[in-house]
Amino acid sequence: MNIPQIENLLRLAPRPAPPAGLKDQLIAQLRLPAARPASQTPVATLAPASWLRRWWPVLAPATVSLACAAALTVQQMEIRDLKQASQALSRDFAAKASALLTPTVQTNDAASEADAASRTQQEIARLQELASQLAAEVAQLEQMSAENTKLRTQLAAPPAGLFTPEETEALAKAKERGERIACVNNLKQLGLAARIWAENNGDVYPPDILAMTNEMGTPKILVCPGDHGREAAKDWASYTSANCSYDYLAPSASITETSRMMFHCPIHGNWGLCDGSVQGIAKDHPELLLRRDGKIYLVEPTQPAQGAPAPPSGNPPPGGSNP
Amino acid sequence: MEPDANQLVETACRGDRAAAIELIELFYERIYAFLRRLAANDADAADLTQRTFGRVWQALPTFAGRSSVSSWMHSIAYHVYVDWRRADRRAEPRSDQWWATRPAPEASPAEIVAHTDMAAALYGSVDALEPDLRHTVQLHYYQALTLQETADAMGVATSTVKYRLRQALAELQRKLAAEPNSLTSTATSRII
Numbered sequence: 144m145n146i147p148q149i150e151n152l153l154r155l156a157p158r159p160a161p162p163a164g165l166k167d168q169l170i171a172q173l174r175l176p177a178a179r180p181a182s183q184t185p186v187a188t189l190a191p192a193s194w195l196r197r198w199w200p201v202l203a204p205a206t207v208s209l210a211c212a213a214a215l216t217v218q219q220m221e222i223r224d225l226k227q228a229s230q231a232l233s234r235d236f237a238a239k240a241s242a243l244l245t246p247t248v249q250t251n252d253a254a255s256e257a258d259a260a261s262r263t264q265q266e267i268a269r270l271q272e273l274a275s276q277l278a279a280e281v282a283q284l285e286q287m288s289a290e291n292t293k294l295r296t297q298l299a300a301p302p303a304g305l306f307t308p309e310e311t312e313a314l315a316k317a318k319e320r321g322e323r324i325a326c327v328n329n330l331k332q333l334g335l336a337a338r339i340w341a342e343n344n345g346d347v348y349p350p351d352i353l354a355m356t357n358e359m360g361t362p363k364i365l366v367c368p369g370d371h372g373r374e375a376a377k378d379w380a381s382y383t384s385a386n387c388s389y390d391y392l393a394p395s396a397s398i399t400e401t402s403r404m405m406f407h408c409p410i411h412g413n414w415g416l417c418d419g420s421v422q423g424i425a426k427d428h429p430e431l432l433l434r435r436d437g438k439i440y441l442v443e444p445t446q447p448a449q450g451a452p453a454p455p456s457g458n459p460p461p462g463g464s465n466p
Numbered sequence: 467m468e469p470d471a472n473q474l475v476e477t478a479c480r481g482d483r484a485a486a487i488e489l490i491e492l493f494y495e496r497i498y499a500f501l502r503r504l505a506a507n508d509a510d511a512a513d514l515t516q517r518t519f520g521r522v523w524q525a526l527p528t529f530a531g532r533s534s535v536s537s538w539m540h541s542i543a544y545h546v547y548v549d550w551r552r553a554d555r556r557a558e559p560r561s562d563q564w565w566a567t568r569p570a571p572e573a574s575p576a577e578i579v580a581h582t583d584m585a586a587a588l589y590g591s592v593d594a595l596e597p598d599l600r601h602t603v604q605l606h607y608y609q610a611l612t613l614q615e616t617a618d619a620m621g622v623a624t625s626t627v628k629y630r631l632r633q634a635l636a637e638l639q640r641k642l643a644a645e646p647n648s649l650t651s652t653a654t655s656r657i658i
Contacts, residue, residue: 144584144642146635152588153607159502161495165512169490169519175481176527196532 236261240268263342270339277332278360284325288368291321322368323411327423329364330406330415333389336360337405338419341398348405348417350394352387353379362386369410392439393417404432404439416441471535479526490519493536496609497543503604504547514550518543537615540605544619591641592634599634602627 144152195202298314306314336358340349349355352365359365362376367388376382393405396417406415414422414432422441424431433440471492477485497518502511521542529538592603605616606627617624 144588144639146639149588149635149638149642150607152585153592153603154610156585156589156608158495158499158608159508159511161498161515162508162512165498165515166490166494168512168516169494170487172516172520173483173486173490174520174523175478175483175486176523177481196530 240265267339267342270335270342274332274335274339274358274360277328277335280328281332281361281364284328288325291318319369323413323423325368326408326411326413327421329367330389330408330413330421331419332364333359333406334415334417334419334421338398346398348393348396348398352391353382356382365389367408367410389415396438400438400440402441402443404441407439414439414441472531475526475529475535479529486523489522489535493539494519496536497539500540500543500604500609501547503608504544504601505550510550514543514546517550518546521546533618534615537611537618540609540611540615540619541621544601544605587642588638591638594641595634595637599630599637602630603634606631 295318333352336355337348339358340355341347356362356379362379362382365382365387366373366375370388373388374386376386388408388410390407390409391405392407393400393403396403396405398417401416401418403417404414405417407413412424414424416422424441431442433442471489474485474489474492478489494515498511498515501514501518502508505511505514518539522539525542529535533541592600595603601620602616605611605619606613611619613624613627617627620627
């Protein structure tokens with residue numbers, strides 16, 4: 144007997160018949176459980192989804208892995224875009240750096256700290272550019288001063304009958320005017336140095352002049368050209384208070400006090416303000432100065448004191464020599 | 467048939483007694499036959515059939531449709547039988563050769579005698595198989611379950627079912643080949 148014959152014979156095997164009454168007994172013992180709510184998943188609909196139940200342990204980690212991969216890809220793309228945007232911004236910033244160094248006041252809305260930091264850097268760069276320009280002007284002035292000295296020596300012993308008294312008086316006035324302008328230049332450099340120091344030290348001006356020697360560059364700017372009895376120190380190591388013609392009036396002041404006086408030249412009456420500007424106020428116009436709590440402020444030009452005369456025409460008007 | 471059985475299970479889950487009775491009518495003969503072959507006793511088979519349907523009603527809400535209703539019920543019946551045998555520490559029941567009284571229908575007297583002897587030898591050989599092989603043969607051939615349904619009912623893999631069937635058929639063929647003369651002589655003597 145071969146295998147197919149055995150299989151056929153096995154399939155044709157008679158089936159034992161149940162005893163009579165078994166069906167009735169089964170029906171009598173029928174105890175159905177509590178009715179299941181119709182909202183539960185019906186049996187018929189579960190059968191087609193059996194593959195999902197069987198493969199769920201594999202599909203779930205695979206789905207999670209795919210989701211993680213997609214999230215990582217999106218993050219990488221965003222990071223790349225941000226890097227590209229950052230590089231583009233830095234290129235634009237470098238290209239516009241010269242334009243940003245112009246003295247125009249930044250009126251941006253300071254939206255974020257990053258913007259504030261970038262503006263601070265721009266301001267520092269602008270001030271450093273101004274410092275270099277002023278240094279160049281100082282060099283030019285020194286050259287002119289040397290020429291003036293040479294001329295002065297020639298004029299010290301003018302040949303008799305060379306200048307008339309009117310010409311001599313005109314020369315003296317020109318000399319005094321030149322010294323006043325050099326004094327204004329010194330005060331502007333001092334104000335600029337103090338501003339640079341404040342930018343690097345929490346927007347507070349230095350406690351004394353020696354604190355900002357790195358920002359000033361040379362001690363010569365501390366001596367007024369009209370102060371003939373005082374000499375500039377050769378270097379900062381040999382500097383003493385005797386080598387300074389100007390009064391420092393705003394130690395540790397905030398840069399927000401723009402109208403406060405910071406430097407004063409007692410010879411020419413020039414005042415350097417905390418905003419970096421220099422004002423020439425004659426001694427006979429004290430009403431333009433407001434003294435309060437030991438501090439000196441400049442009265443706004445739009446609010447002149449009652450009965451106060453106009454400033455002398457020989458001095459630069461208030462606010463007329465802003466940096 | 468299976469979709470109907472699934473529908474009946476779903477309806478019975480909602481408490482429909484008529485659907486449950488239809489399930490009984492649909493399956494109780496097959497379940498009884500399966501258990502009768504396992505238990506080799508009419509009374510035990512009837513008792514086990516009642517226990518099986520008792521468990522079916524309890525497990526009705528948990529039927530998830532991962533297998534057919536037929537294999538699900540055979541699985542319950544098989545476990546009921548195993549539990550019953552373990553609980554009473556019964557030995558593996560021997561066959562009572564009830565089929566000897568069941569000749570194949572629509573055959574000549576000689577064919578009936580020959581067929582009966584051959585079938586008796588074959589079914590006796592099946593009863594002498596190892597339990598796993600015997601239960602596999604009973605589920606697949608006697609109960610007409612598919613390979614997948616047999617595997618679901620026994621809780622084994624389909625490949626295991628195939629392996630057991632091959633092993634069982636080879637062993638049956640070997641046993642039948644070892645005593646062909648006795649079969650032939652028995653049939654001949656009965657014909658004469």
